[in-house]
Amino acid sequence: MSKSLFQPIQLGALTLKNRIAMAPMTRSRTSQPGDVPNEMMATYYRQRASSGLIVTEGAPISAVGRGYSMTPGIYTEEHIEGWKRVTQAVHEEEGKIFIQLWHVGRRSHSCISGEQPLAPSAIKVPDQVFGPRPEGGFGMIETEMPREMTIQEIESTIADFVQAAKNSIEAGFDGVEIHAAHGYLFDTFMRLESNQRQDQYGGSKENRLRFLVETLQAVVNEIGGDKVAVRVSPHVIEGFADEDPEIIDVMLKALERMKPMNLAYVHFSERISRYVDVPETFRHQVREVYTNPIMVAGKMTKQSAQQLLDKQHADFVAFGTPFVTNPDLAFRLAHDLPLAEFDADARLTLYGGGAEGYIDYPAYQA
Numbered sequence: 001m002s003k004s005l006f007q008p009i010q011l012g013a014l015t016l017k018n019r020i021a022m023a024p025m026t027r028s029r030t031s032q033p034g035d036v037p038n039e040m041m042a043t044y045y046r047q048r049a050s051s052g053l054i055v056t057e058g059a060p061i062s063a064v065g066r067g068y069s070m071t072p073g074i075y076t077e078e079h080i081e082g083w084k085r086v087t088q089a090v091h092e093e094e095g096k097i098f099i100q101l102w103h104v105g106r107r108s109h110s111c112i113s114g115e116q117p118l119a120p121s122a123i124k125v126p127d128q129v130f131g132p133r134p135e136g137g138f139g140m141i142e143t144e145m146p147r148e149m150t151i152q153e154i155e156s157t158i159a160d161f162v163q164a165a166k167n168s169i170e171a172g173f174d175g176v177e178i179h180a181a182h183g184y185l186f187d188t189f190m191r192l193e194s195n196q197r198q199d200q201y202g203g204s205k206e207n208r209l210r211f212l213v214e215t216l217q218a219v220v221n222e223i224g225g226d227k228v229a230v231r232v233s234p235h236v237i238e239g240f241a242d243e244d245p246e247i248i249d250v251m252l253k254a255l256e257r258m259k260p261m262n263l264a265y266v267h268f269s270e271r272i273s274r275y276v277d278v279p280e281t282f283r284h285q286v287r288e289v290y291t292n293p294i295m296v297a298g299k300m301t302k303q304s305a306q307q308l309l310d311k312q313h314a315d316f317v318a319f320g321t322p323f324v325t326n327p328d329l330a331f332r333l334a335h336d337l338p339l340a341e342f343d344a345d346a347r348l349t350l351y352g353g354g355a356e357g358y359i360d361y362p363a364y365q366a
C-alpha cells in the first residue's frame with residue numbers, strides 16, 4: 001500500500017516520524033585544530049530535527065580517509081565528545097540522526113590527509129577537492145596520484161570503519177551510514193576504470209564488491225544491522241572519467257549480499273553532479289533482489305518524492321540543498337508553504353565560514 005511522505009516508517013527498532021530525511025551535506029564548519037564538531041553544528045542539526053531522519057555530513061573515519069579540509073572526524077576522543085552535543089540536540093527535539101562514515105579514497109591530496117591517498121590501484125582522473133592552496137587560503141585543488149592499497153591496508157581500513165562505528169554509538173548516534181557512493185573509496189573498488197587489482201579485491205564482479213561487503217558485515221557484527229546503512233550511486237559518474245558498463249550488475253549483486261544483513265536502509269544517491277537518469281527497470285530489479293527499506297535522494301520535489309513512494313520505488317526519501325535554506329522543510333512540505341530558494345548566496349556559504357548562511361535561515365514566518 002502506498003504511503004504518504006508524512007507517515008512514520010519503521011527501520012528495525014527505530015521509528016522515523018515522517019519519510020523525509022535530510023541528506024548528508026558537507027558544510028566544513030568544525031573547530032580547529034582537530035576538525036572537532038562544535039556548538040554551532042549542534043544548533044544547525046537541532047534546527048533540522050523535524051525531518052524523519054538526519055544523515056550528517058560525511059565524517060572521515062581516519063586521517064588518510066579525509067578529502068576535504070575542516071570536515072568533522074569520528075576517530076578521536078575530541079570528535080566523539082563534539083558529536084555528543086549534536087546527537088543530544090537532535091534527540092532533545094525528538095529527531096533521529098545517523099552519521100555518515102566517509103573514506104574518500106583517491107579523491108584527496110596529502111596536504112589534506114597527511115599522506116598519499118589510497119585506492120584499489122594507482123590510477124587517477126582529473127579531479128579537484130577542497131583544501132589548502134599553495135598560495136594560501138582554501139580552495140579547490142587537484143587531487144594527487146593515489147597508492148595501491150595492500151591487503152593489510154584493506155584489513156586495517158575495515159578495522160577503522162568498525163572503530164568509527166563504535167565511536168558513533170558512543171557519541172549517541174542512532175546509526176551509521178557507510179558512504180559507498182560518488183567515486184570515493186568503495187565506489188573505486190567496484191568500478192573497472194579504477195580497480196585493476198589482480199587479487200581477491202579485483203577482477204570479477206564478486207571480487208570488486210568484496211571490500212564493501214566485508215566492511216558492512218564487520219560493522220553489522222559490531223553494532224547490529226538495524227544501526228547500519230549504506231549509500232550507493234550506480235548512476236552517478238562523479239569522480240570517474242566514464243560510465244562503468246558493469247556497475248549496475250555489481251550493485252545488484254552487492255544488494256543480494258546485503259539482504260541477510262538486515263540493514264536499516266540502502267540509500268541511492270541520484271542526479272548529483274554528472275549522472276545518467278535512473279531507468280524504471282533498475283528500480284524494479286532492485287526491489288526484486290532487495291526487500292528491505294530503500295531511501296532515494298536527488299533533486300526531489302514534494303511531487304516527485306511522493307511519486308517514488310506511490311510507485312513503491314522507495315520507502316522514504318532525502319532532500320539535500322532545500323534543507324540548507326529551509327530548516328523546517330518537512331513542515332513546509334506538509335503545509336505546502338513556500339520554500340526559501342537555495343540561491344547563489346546560499347551556495348557561497350555552503351563550505352566553511354561561520355554562522356552566516358548556516359544557522360541563520362529562519363523557520364517559516366507568515
Ligand code: PHB
Pocket residue numbers: 025026058181182
Ligand atoms: C560535497 O561536499 O560537495 C560532497 C561531498 C560528498 C559527496 C558529495 C558531495 O558524496
